[in-house]
Structures are given as C-alpha cells and as structure tokens.
Amino acid sequence: MYTCKQVTGLISQSLDHKLSFRQKIGMYLHLSMCKLCSRHKKQMAFLKQLLDLNKKQPDTIHHSMNLSETKKEEIKRCIREHTHS
Amino acid sequence: MKEPGKKNNSARPEEWVDLYGDILFRFAYGRTLNPELAEDLVQETFLSALRSKSSFKGSSSLKTWLIAILKNKTIDHFRRVAFEQPAAGFPGDGDPIIDLFDKQGKWITEPTRWEDDPQKLVENDQFWHTVQNCIAGIPDRLAHIFTLRELNEMTTPEITELMDITQQNCWTLLHRARLSMKQCLNVKWFTK
Numbered sequence: 092m093y094t095c096k097q098v099t100g101l102i103s104q105s106l107d108h109k110l111s112f113r114q115k116i117g118m119y120l121h122l123s124m125c126k127l128c129s130r131h132k133k134q135m136a137f138l139k140q141l142l143d144l145n146k147k148q149p150d151t152i153h154h155s156m157n158l159s160e161t162k163k164e165e166i167k168r169c170i171r172e173h174t175h176s
Numbered sequence: 177m178k179e180p181g182k183k184n185n186s187a188r189p190e191e192w193v194d195l196y197g198d199i200l201f202r203f204a205y206g207r208t209l210n211p212e213l214a215e216d217l218v219q220e221t222f223l224s225a226l227r228s229k230s231s232f233k234g235s236s237s238l239k240t241w242l243i244a245i246l247k248n249k250t251i252d253h254f255r256r257v258a259f260e261q262p263a264a265g266f267p268g269d270g271d272p273i274i275d276l277f278d279k280q281g282k283w284i285t286e287p288t289r290w291e292d293d294p295q296k297l298v299e300n301d302q303f304w305h306t307v308q309n310c311i312a313g314i315p316d317r318l319a320h321i322f323t324l325r326e327l328n329e330m331t332t333p334e335i336t337e338l339m340d341i342t343q344q345n346c347w348t349l350l351h352r353a354r355l356s357m358k359q360c361l362n363v364k365w366f367t368k
Contacts (some may be wrong), residue, residue, distance in 0.1 A: 094281025103351035131287045149206030158201035
C-alpha cells in the first residue's frame with residue numbers, strides 16, 4: 092500500500108510519463124480512500140491546466156502585456172544601424 | 177491587430193517591431209514570466225532574424241518564422257543558465273517533501289481547499305506575477321527544471337539531456353519543484 096508521500100510522487104510522474112499498471116492501480120486505490128491526496132491531485136491538475144494555457148495561448152492570456160515603447164525604439168534603432176551599415 | 181498572416185511577409189525589418197513586437201513579447205513572457213528577460217529575448221530574436229533574413233522563404237508566415245527563432249533563443253538562454261549552474265547544491269535545503277510529510281509518509285501540512293475559477297485566474301496578471309515570485313523563491317535547480325518543463329514545451333528526455341541528469345533524477349526534481357511551487361502559491365495566492 093502506497094503512502095501519501097509516495098502517491099504525490101506518482102501524481103507528479105503521471106504528468107511526465109505513463110505509469111505502470113501496478114503503479115496506477117496502487118495510486119487509484121490510495122486515492123479512493125484518501126481525501127487529502129485526492130484534493131492534492133485535483134490541485135495539481137488545476138495548476139497544469141493554467142500552465143498549459145500559458146504555453147498554448149500566451150497572446151490571449153497576456154494580452155495586456157506589451158513590449159515597452161522604449162524597447163521598441165531601441166530595437167528599431169538597432170535594425171536601422173544594421174541595415175545601413 | 178488580428179492575426180497578420182502572410183500579407184505582412186514583405187514588411188521591411190523596421191516595421192516588424194510594430195507588427196510583431198507585442199506578440200513576440202507575450203510569447204517570451206509566457207516562457208520566462210520575466211518581463212526584462214522577455215524584452216531582451218525579443219530584441220535578440222529581431223536582430224537574429226535580420227541577419228538570417230535571406231533564409232526566410234515566405235512559405236510560412238513571418239510571424240511563425242519569428243516565433244520559431246524566439247523559441248530557440250529562449251531554449252539557448254536556459255541552456256546557458258544550466259551550464260553556469262553548479263551541479264552541486266542539490267535539493268537538500270528547502271526540500272518541500274521534508275516539510276510536507278511525516279516519517280510514515282502521511283501529510284503534516286494538509287492540502288487546503290482552493291476556490292478559484294481557472295478561466296478568470298488565467299488572465300489575471302497579478303497571478304502570473306505571483307508565479308514568477310514563487311519561481312524566484314525556490315532553489316535554483318528546481319526553478320530551472322520547472323521553467324523548462326512547465327513554461328517551455330520541453331519533454332523530460334530533452335531536459336535530462338540539457339541538464340545532464342538521469343531520468344529518475346529528472347522526475348524527482350520535477351516532483352520537488354512542483355510541490356515547492358504548489359506550496360508557495362498556496363501561501364501567496366490561494367489561501368491569502
């Protein structure tokens with residue numbers, strides 16, 4: 092029987108690779124009886140959902156963030172120098 | 177401006193900045209959560225694109241091409257960081273697992289309830305700022321592996337190669353990183 096500590100390790104690993112059949116059965120058996128680990132698993136899934144959106148739609152999520160005007164001018168200046176040299 | 181497609185492919189390099197500067201910046205910000213670093217990466221991207229302008233065939237959109245360059249620049253940056261980081265100083269200090277579980281492997285610090293709507297939360301700048309603060313607050317190696325895996329689209333085999341660690345080690349570090357981040361967000365955001 093897995094401990095809570097071991098199960099949190101498996102929950103994390105399930106985000107990186109396919110767990111073995113034994114690991115899966117052991118994990119779900121523990122989760123079916125442990126409210127805290129189930130809550131933890133849900134929270135990890137919640138964070139993953141946010142991080143995935145950040146990876147997939149940065150333009151939508153961070154729509155209020157803009158490249159500063161100072162930086163834009165600086166880059167344009169660099170480009171001009173480069174093209175005229 | 178909506179999705180400038182191929183119609184801008186012939187834009188002069190100077191115009192790139194106004195056309196794609198913000199899009200690239202948001203993309204770089206998502207992968208670093210660090211506005212200063214994101215700005216520098218965008219600058220490097222434009223200058224690198226300028227130097228290799230002749231290799232742009234126009235078969236994709238200019239935007240796609242620039243984003244591909246930016247992705248590489250970002251990974252290059254993190255590769256340099258990994259190289260400069262001492263391999264020692266391994267977890268040990270600030271190990272979240274020690275604080276969370278007792279000797280029998282039971283929760284000491286029980287996960288508290290979170291009430292939040294992911295759709296609202298995801299567009300909250302303040303939340304991402306808190307994520308950045310948490311990354312900055314955990315041990316360097318954990319911060320680094322978390323950034324590669326959760327902010328960039330790197331697979332674990334790619335990370336093991338980049339950081340020169342074993343697969344088991346990679347999973348363990350990721351587990352510690354995720355727990356540390358979750359604990360930090362729990363305190364600084366969800367139960368605040």
